[in-house]
Amino acid sequence: MINTRIIPLIRKEFIHIRRDPRSLLILLMMPLLMMVIFGYAINMDLKHIRLGICDLSRTPASRDIIETIKASTYFDIVARFDNPRQTEAMFTNRVARAVVIIPADFQRSLKRSVKAQIGVIADGTDANSATLVQNYLEGLFLARSLTMASGGNSMPVSIKARMLYNPDMESSIFIVPGIVAILLIMIGALLTSVTIAREKETGTMEQILVSPIRPYEVVLGKAVPYLVLAFSIALFIIFLGRIWFHVPMMGSWLWLLLFCVFYVFTSLAIGLLISTVVATQQVAMMLSLVATVLPSVMLSGFVFPIASMPRPLQIISNIIPATHFLKIIRGIMLKGNGLEELWIPAAAMTGIGIFFIAVAVKRFKLKL
């Protein structure tokens, strides 16, 4: 009977897990920490950018511009100075991130010519915020010119924007499903490969292999406990996200859980594959970190949009299971997508999963 041989193996693995409450605790703390940081601490939309102002004009027109800047939530005016040469000191002493210089003839040129120039200098050390600073300021000036031009009250076209699926613009709603994806791959790939490597290191793997247990039974004995563990932690994160951060659940639980199981299988397969390559725990850890966890964090669309990456990386992102799983879990939870919208990522993930499982089983047999 298969069962009589596998069940003790599974039990043994569970005992290993239970004996190591610290690892379990960290596995639970990690998603909690990330949820708290993303939910409370992180906000991409730059606000309170430190701005220096050099007003050479000192006229009602220049004061009007300064008032406009002050009124926006984006900028905090931290310094005012009279000599444009001080700009450099603003940046080297990290007083301001950007400087606005209003030229002495600002009011005159506003009245005489159609266009009056204002200098904007941004500190490019932080390229991303420099881009945002430029955009904000240009938008601000454009809007101000437009209201002045169209008679001082409003703009010629009204823009009405609406954010769907996340109307309050909460990053936690976006990040909680992402954490599920990352954590499942961490448990699947990392934990599995490390436990097998540990058995190799301590020599117990050989003992198991000389017993009448067949290789696939060894694989199952390793996989089932981590499948259960990964799955319960995933559920824990989802529930916590629902209760604490009010992450919506628009779609069907059934599909979500089904795809979760499949994704966990895929990551377990990757873990098994890694374990056939490595001999020590350290290498197993480093390899699964670099080959699975980091790409899943960086290239899957977890935080950084795939559309903005260069083409070769976009292609690579397609072979990362997390990319597809993220589309599925976010689609189901946030939008209420069903199979009709999600069949492409679902098929891709299934394909990748089957491929990895096949390779892992084959290599596992050969190696052991």
Add this chain to the structure above:
Amino acid sequence: MKKIWYLVKKELRQVMRDINMLRVIFVVPMIQLMVLGYAITTDIKNIDILICDFDQTSVSRDLVERFSHTEYFTLIEAPCSAGHIEKYLFAGKAVIALTIPANFARDLKTSDKPEIQILLDGQNSNTSAVALGYCNRILLEFMQESIARDLQKAPQIARSVHMIEPVSRVWYNPELKSVYYMIPGIISILLTIITMLLTSLAIVKEREIGTLEQLMVTPLTSGQIIAGKTIPFAFLGLVEMSIAMTVGVLWFKIPIIGSLPLLAGLSATFILTTLGLGIFISTLVNTQQQALFMSWFFLVTFILLSGFFYPIENMPKWVQVITYGNPLRYFIEILRELFLKGAGISVLWPELCSLLGLGATIFTLATLRFHKRTA
């Protein structure tokens, strides 16, 4: 001194013996550097946008043109009908759907304020906010030019119209390359992984196999053991950092204006904190797996709260206070300022002091705990 040297030699030999480990330590980070240097950008590009033009006049087509000419957006071709626009967002075919109403051109001319509707897939609120900003800007520019055109037709009112034109410059990174800003971050993360993770793993591994006890019963003091465990990884870390910087300079053409000796000194100070943390972690855990999880835990916290991706000024005050205890925060700042602006010690001394303070505290605590744990 000689005793420490033997320990260092032994430790280095252990690392060098394992070809797989060497590969993982040196080759993989280079690949990561290459990939991440390109992948991580908080700016947006090629966001799928669907524009439903119900006006179909030359004016509205001009507006559509403007969206297709930027690299921020990719126009999606799809048939539009009122009420069915949301389904494209629902199916993930587009991230933004912009609707130009019928009679847009006419209403614009008669100052009837036509309304442009923008629907965004807000899942990734950060990207959507940036994308909305770009949409607004394109629309504003469009309005500005349509006003300017009207002015040409009616020059008599031109006098009453004021246009403010910003002339933007970016210093230190005029082309606004995000790699310039990402590479320092990636280098500091690599350095942290090598020094913190490998140190804790090396100690815990000896404990796991039982050789740490053997070391303890030798006449070596625990200070000497710590030195023997940390110096090799400090060395490896600095070698790795130099390689990463070389790649940064040669491949990504990142300028390094500041002084290299100063950089070396500051890096050594930084390593003091991460090595200390490595030892500290090793005293908290029993197995290599736990050491890995613990280091990973620290690393993620450090990265997220370092200002690497997310500016610290935007965080709530209480989180900002926490970041003062984050060594990575200071080191990333140091690297950025030193690489791009050539900042010297006169500017970077607050960071240096913080790192020294943190390093001394962590290292002392860790050594004390290590002593207690092994004694």
